[in-house]
Amino acid sequence: MPVHNQADHVESVVVGYEAALARVGCPHELVLVTNACRDESPSICRDLARHFQSVRAIDSTPGGWGLAVKLGLRESRGNWLAYTNSARTPPDQLAAIVQEALRRPGTVVKARRRARTPLRKLGSSLYNWEGRLLFGIAGGDVNGTPKVFPRHFSGLLSLTRDDDLIDLEFMVVCRREGYPVVEVPVRSGQRHGGESTTRLKSALMLYAGAYRLWSEWRE
Numbered sequence: 001m002p003v004h005n006q007a008d009h010v011e012s013v014v015v016g017y018e019a020a021l022a023r024v025g026c027p028h029e030l031v032l033v034t035n036a037c038r039d040e041s042p043s044i045c046r047d048l049a050r051h052f053q054s055v056r057a058i059d060s061t062p063g064g065w066g067l068a069v070k071l072g073l074r075e076s077r078g079n080w081l082a083y084t085n086s087a088r089t090p091p092d093q094l095a096a097i098v099q100e101a102l103r104r105p106g107t108v109v110k111a112r113r114r115a116r117t118p119l120r121k122l123g124s125s126l127y128n129w130e131g132r133l134l135f136g137i138a139g140g141d142v143n144g145t146p147k148v149f150p151r152h153f154s155g156l157l158s159l160t161r162d163d164d165l166i167d168l169e170f171m172v173v174c175r176r177e178g179y180p181v182v183e184v185p186v187r188s189g190q191r192h193g194g195e196s197t198t199r200l201k202s203a204l205m206l207y208a209g210a211y212r213l214w215s216e217w218r219e
Contacts, residue, residue, distance in 0.1 A: 001086040002068035007039040020091035030055045031072045036063025066166030084146035093186050101148035111144040112183035123203050134214040135172045143167045165209045
C-alpha cells in the first residue's frame with residue numbers, strides 16, 4: 001500500500017482493511033510504504049505497525065508510485081501478492097478481489113473500475129485504448145487496483161518503472177508472459193481523504209510515457 005500524504009485517513013483505512021481481510025479467513029500482511037510524504041503519515045504508519053502484528057511500515061524517500069509499489073512487493077512474504085491505491089479502495093472491494101484471487105489460482109485478478117466521472121472516464125478510456133493499440137492489452141482498465149497475483153508469476157517481481165507507468169508495464173508483462181488476467185468490475189470509490197494528484201498535465205505525461213515505453217520495448 002503506497003501512502004502519500006494521507007495522515008487524515010490512513011489509520012481508518014488500515015483498520016478497515018484489517019477487519020475486511022480478517023473476514024477472508026487466511027493469514028495476511030499489510031506493508032505500508034510511505035511515499036515521499038510531507039505530513040505525519042510515516043509516524044502514523046509506524047504506530048499502526050506497532051499496534052497490528054500483521055502491519056509493517058517502510059519509507060520510500062525518493063517518491064514515485066512505481067517505486068513504492070516495487071518496494072512493498074519486495075518486502076512482502078506471502079504466496080499471493082497484491083498492491084492497491086489505498087486512497088480510493090474501500091475495504092470490501094479489497095476483500096472481494098483477494099477472495100476472487102484465492103478462488104482462481106494461476107491467474108492475475110484485478111479491479112475494473114466503473115461509474116467514474118465523465119472526465120476521468122474519458123481520460124481512462126484514451127489510456128486503455130493506447131494500451132490496446134501499442135501493446136495489444138485486452139483489459140478495460142490498465143490502472144485499476146487492487147491487483148493480486150501469485151508469487152510464482154516472477155515476471156511481475158521484475159518491474160522496472162518507478163513512476164505511474166508501472167501499471168501499464170504490469171499489464172504488458174502479463175501479456176508477454178501469458179499470465180491470464182481476470183477483471184472484476186467494481187464501483188469507483190471516492191477518496192477517503194486528501195487530494196488527488198491526477199491533473200491534465202499528469203494525464204498527458206502518462207500518454208507520452210506509454211509511447212516511450214513502447215519505443216523502448218521495441219528496441
